[in-house]
Amino acid sequence: MIRIVPVLALLAASASLHAQQAAPLSLEHRMALRCSAAFALVAHGQETGAAAALAYPPLGGEAREYFVRAAARVMDEAGLDEEGIRAALAAEARDLVDHDSIEPIMQVCLPQLGEPDSAGHR
Numbered sequence: 001m002i003r004i005v006p007v008l009a010l011l012a013a014s015a016s017l018h019a020q021q022a023a024p025l026s027l028e029h030r031m032a033l034r035c036s037a038a039f040a041l042v043a044h045g046q047e048t049g050a051a052a053a054l055a056y057p058p059l060g061g062e063a064r065e066y067f068v069r070a071a072a073r074v075m076d077e078a079g080l081d082e083e084g085i086r087a088a089l090a091a092e093a094r095d096l097v098d099h100d101s102i103e104p105i106m107q108v109c110l111p112q113l114g115e116p117d118s119a120g121h122r
Contacts (some may be wrong), residue, residue: 034105
């Protein structure tokens with residue numbers, strides 16, 4: 001019995017750690033979250049007067065709407081809860097900041113603000 005307890009504890013810890021990790025997201029989901037994170041970072045930069053962020057068109061309602069719709073869609077389709085979507089968005093934002101890759105992703109994401117989604121919404 002003494003040997004089983006450490007093994008069960010190890011398995012429980014492993015299961016808990018595994019449960020905390022998000023399921024792999026599709027490329028489409030990752031791009032939606034990456035664009036959402038980029039929009040949030042740039043919008044925040046615009047609010048604080050950061051020169052790099054002010055070089056982009058003002059991100060207002062369309063960017064917020066994209067963010068909300070993308071997060072809701074990924075939550076529904078990938079089965080994430082609020083904590084999971086927050087973690088996924090935070091990971092994308094960290095990656096953008098850590099790799100100084102906001103500019104290239106904004107070139108890809110900005111045109112999506114003017115395009116309707118699959119339901120016909122902008």
